[in-house]
Amino acid sequence: MDEKMQQIVALCKRRGFIFPGSEIYGGLTGTWDCGPLGVELKNNIKKQWWLSMVQSREDVVGIDASIVMNKTVWEKSGHLKAFTDPLVECKICHSRFRADKKEEIENHEKTHKDKVSWTEPKNFNLLVKALFGVLEGEQSEVYLRGEITQGAFVNFENVVSSTRVKIPFGIAQIGKAFRNEITPGNFTYRSREFEQMELEFFVENNDKEADKWFDYWKEQRMSWYAGLGINKDNLRFRKHEDSERAHYAKYAEDIEYNAPFGWSEFEGIHHRGDYDLKAHALNYVGENGEKYTPWVIETSGGVDRSMLFFLLDSFSKEGERTVLKLHPKLAPYKVAVFPLLANKEDLVKRARSIFENLKPQFMTAWDDRGNIGKRYLAQDEAGTPWCVTVDFQTLEDETVTVRDRDTAKQKRIKVEELSQYFQNKLT
Ligand code: GAP
8 A cells, every 4th residue: 555545544543534344343344434533524524515515506405315225226227237347356366356457456466476367257236235124034135225326316206396496406415325346445445335425417308408517517526626625736537438437327527536546536427318217217397398308417426535535635744743734614623722731720721611612613622631732733633723722821811822733823812702713714
């Protein structure tokens, strides 16, 4: 693993962003748990996505569909047949790889002294099976959703009839998806359980509308990542080749991130045409009573992948400082409050009351261990944008120092203005 990836994996474990799933029992490949800082970062990513895709728009509504759906959904959507990856097996050690991941195959070949030969590629279905019901023998086989998307399609008519949406409009959703990935890897990048954030945007069934909205959503999504601090040089679009497009897509482009393990898919923008609504025999009745099947432009991003790329992009080493320069809106804790000295009762008392006051408004950390320098370093590593220190001057003039994570500079601010100061920075 690349050095930067190793540093990120270690930091995630040390500071409580991401832990290996079921770790005390040897783990479970392709699963990861969020720790106390990780859950905050993840929630903040989802909150910002919802704010931009649902709350601030009039033409998008949200849903939250079930993870387990009637098996027919997956028959009709084509996933039972076509949601596959090409699998090859090493004839020496029986390790399995995706046939299209040439680099991983080449790396594997290097681990054998002898020349490696491979089985012919065969299609491996990625849907994860489960058993549903209470009576043994009568339990029905179901699938955990391989994409959250189908929940939006099967509820299309419910959404149209229960809201005032009119085409063009979108259905947004965030939730877990599951795939039996052949080779999970690159930390959380390719997992078997992960979270997606998706928009299915329904448009009139013609190329002009579809192309217009495809371009629109491409730009929106790209600027969302850049607006939350991802360095623009680390972002690019990449058109899908005909051979790699998913079975439902007429046309697709990815937003990619320049990860230490190479340019990698961040989010997919897909022109799904009428594939899904037709498959589920769903229609729309237009303004003039005409019945037709709308086309769909989809934006499909990964919450866990976003988390990994936001962490990688914000990670920097400055001398002895390791800093996560996360956008303040994403930072797990916004503020940390310290008494300058932990053994001075009046400083601790004043700092505690400032902490108690800020806490309901912002995620606020308390630290009175070690010296101030060490506390700053600890907060830099957690990505906390501002540290408030209560010192002797505070007791005289009701001001505190506020230290900025990125510049390491401090300024004095009146205690009564603190809340507004942070509020302004966060809007
Ligand atoms: N509904 C369309 C769809 O699911 P996709 O390109 O297969 O399209 C969309 O997945 C996004 O979901 C990806 O861009 C990625 O961010 C995330 N994703 C997909 N597979 C993943 C995996 N195994 N682990 C983590 N994230 C994954």
